[in-house]
Structures are given as C-alpha cells and as structure tokens.
Amino acid sequence: MSIPTDLKYTKSHEWVKTEADGNVSVGITDHAQELLGDMVFVELPQVGDTFTQKQECAVAESVKAAADVYSPVSGEVTEVNSALADNPENINQDAFGSWLFKLKPSNPAELEGLFDAAGYQALLDNEEH
C-alpha cells in the first residue's frame, strides 16, 4: 500500500494528520497493522488526558500481541474514536482512515520533527534489511 503524502509519521509507526482546526488525528500505519495481524481490541485514552511526546497513550491488541501506541506530539486528548471498540478490524481494513484519538498539540513545533511520507518509506525500507 502506498503511504499517504498528506500525513506525518513516527518511528514507532503512528500516523498524524493535521485537521483544519489545528488539532491532530492519530492512528497506526498500514505497516503496523500488517505486523500485528487481526486487531481484536483497542484501549483508548480519555478525553482530557494529556501526554508528552513519545508517551504511551493507547494500546492496540491483535490476536497475536499487544502493542503500545505512543503520542506523536505533546498535547491534550480532545476526542476518541469509540467506534473502534466494536470494530477494531477497521484498522486492518483501512489503517490510514481509522484514527484512534485527536490531540490539541501543546507544542506544534514538534510536528515539524516528524517524518514525511518519503522519510517514513525510507524507514520501512531500512527495517526490511
């Protein structure tokens, strides 16, 4: 699958989308869902929780394993995607369309430090060797 160019990425395989209101949506990448296999449970943060960059903030569990999701930037949770509780397989079907939570970034400059699509692709290419 191609990597969307309108998103930013982390080394720990989260994607980040900046919305019109300045908040960011966060999900896990297609590569991450493929590694994990069939998703069966997502533990989401609560609205109002605050995280610093790279802090554990959610858990994605597949039949195989539990994987921590790290906050790509610092900020406060403004919304969570509760629909994933009943349909965690949505992540397998459309990883880049299945956001887990939204954050109001407290330090928007952190966004500049994330990978763009080309940078993330290079990371994946490296992992394969």
Added chain:
Amino acid sequence: MLRKTPLNQTHREMNAKMVDFGGWDMPLHYGSQLDEHHKVRQDAGMFDVSHMLPIDIKGANARGFLRQLVANNVDKLSIPGKALYTCMLTPEGGVIDDLIVYFLSETWFRIVVNAGTADKDVDWIFKQRDAAAPGLEISPRRDLAMVAVQGPNARAKVWQVIPGAKAATEELKLFQSVTLNHFFIARTGYTGEDGFEIMLPAEESPAFWKALHGEGVAPAGLGARDTLRLEAGMNLYGQDMDETTSPLESGLGWTVDLKSERDFIGKQALLDSTVTQHLVGLLLLDRGVLRSHQKVVAQHDGREFEGEITSGGFSPTINQSIALARIAIEIVPDEEVHVLVRDKKLRAKVVKYPFVRNGKVLT
C-alpha cells in the same frame, strides 16, 4: 539457520507470513488468522505440523518400554491403530513433553512429540532405551511430513484426495488410525474439531497439500492453531506445563495412570506430592485481551489467592478473551476473579473448559 519443513516453499507460494517458531521457519497465517480460525470451525482447514517429530519404537518389548517411559498406561491400547495421549515425566514428576502414542503392532509403536522439545526428547528416550531395553530400535522419522486437516468437512475433503481413504477411514473412531499405502491417517487433532492428522513421505507432501487446497481446504497457520487449541482447552507445552510443573497441577491428571500396579518414571514423585493448584478456564467479562503470565487475584472465604495465566488470548468463536490459568484448587468455576492487565484490574469468570467443541460454544 532456520529449519524448514518439506512444505516451506509451498507456504511461500501461498503468501504465508512466515515466523521463527522455536528455530523453525513456519507459517503464522496466510492473510488473516481470524478467517483461518473460522474456516476450521465451520468447514475445513489444514496445518503443516511437519516440525513435530514422529519416532518409531520397534522391538519385542516395545510395550514394556513404553509402560515405564510414559505416565498414561499403554495397556489401554489393545486394538492396532489406537492412539493414547500422555505425558513423559522426569523422575521428579515434571513434564518433559506431552505426546501421542500410536499402537501399530506388538513390535511397533509410534510416538509423536513436540517440535521444540524433539531433540531433548530423543536424547531422553535413547538414554532410557540404553538403560532399560537396549535391543529396541528407536527411529526419529524426519523423512515424514505431517498435515493436520481439521474441521466439520475435513474428513470428506481428505476422502476426495486420497484414493481408497473413505473405505479405509469411514469407520475410524476418535483416536484411531490406519495405514493406507504411503499414508498414515489418524482421527486426531488439536482444534476441537473432527478431522485427521496425516503422515506421508516428505517429498509427496507439496502435491498432497495442493490437492487438498483444490478441494477447498484453507491453509491455516500457527496463529489459528493456537486460538483453536485454546478454545478447545488443549494444553500447550512450554506454556501450560513444563519440567517445573506437575501434570496433576496442569489439567493433565486424567492422562496420568496412578491406579495400576505399573511403575513409571515420575510415579513416586507424583504419589508423594500434594496438589495445591489446578488449571481453570477464564472468560474475560471486561473488554481487553488476556495473555500468558498475567496475574490472577481471587477472593475466596476471606482469603486472597494469586494465580497466573498460562495461556490467554482472544477467542474468535466466542468473541471474548479466554484463558487457562493456574490457581489454588479452592478457586472453582462460577467464581469471579480479577486479572491484572497493565495498570487495570479486569473482571473474569472462572469457567469449565473446553470453551468450544465441534463448532459449539460450551461456556
């Protein structure tokens, strides 16, 4: 260097996601572990289990040797082809491995042991042979491939592929086997569904696998094999029992024959032991996924007991998480316990297992 089964190339051709499983390069899934699981429960799936090792034991006193080698009583095997599930124990009563013994004739028994333990098993068996029955011939059979075809339609699909198989196996009961030309066909499995485990010459296995695929049998990987066996309440060596645990505290008491006069390795240790723990089933009431090594806490008559999950996971058939846990014998089905998952205490119900058999949810 990973070891490969005779079907390795075939798995790759079928786009398997391969993983290192105890030194073997094995298929984890062929796309979706959940789909493979459901296919086995509802129709038919096939597993490459050639990493497991058949060992032939041949000679005049094969039965006498097995009487003392394993904890279940091979004297239960009277009809040729009959199979017996058993543990092989250390003198201290720990589980070296769990295995199936097939009785082929008075001078020929076949056992099938786990992949991860095969080397130590073979060493142990040779050592016992040298001490107790030096005339016996012990032959590890890496020349054989093994395919498990499982599911409600598994037998019918095998009948389409092996000429003469229907006539030869239609009357087979559970835990019986027959030899048909190059095929050794046993009505056994590790999924809780009907089906066969079939041994055949390694070089014939790719064509056999493809023929089954042509009949609509879904290739299934180790991922589905684990969720199926957990739903079926079947122990996994290395998780639910090992050399440090007693079979009597691992849900395997039913496989240990302490009634007959027969002596066997580990018997005295078991007779001298006090059983304080047992395996129970857990059904998670809260959302989440139970995993092995998570702590279980139970309140019972004003006392607190701690236990541990030995195997846990998501049950695709029940659509909830289930587990096997080792805990004090005071804790019995229908009690509610807590499982520590990360920073949370999740509620779980103690239940009888198996959780699922022949496509039906039992809990």
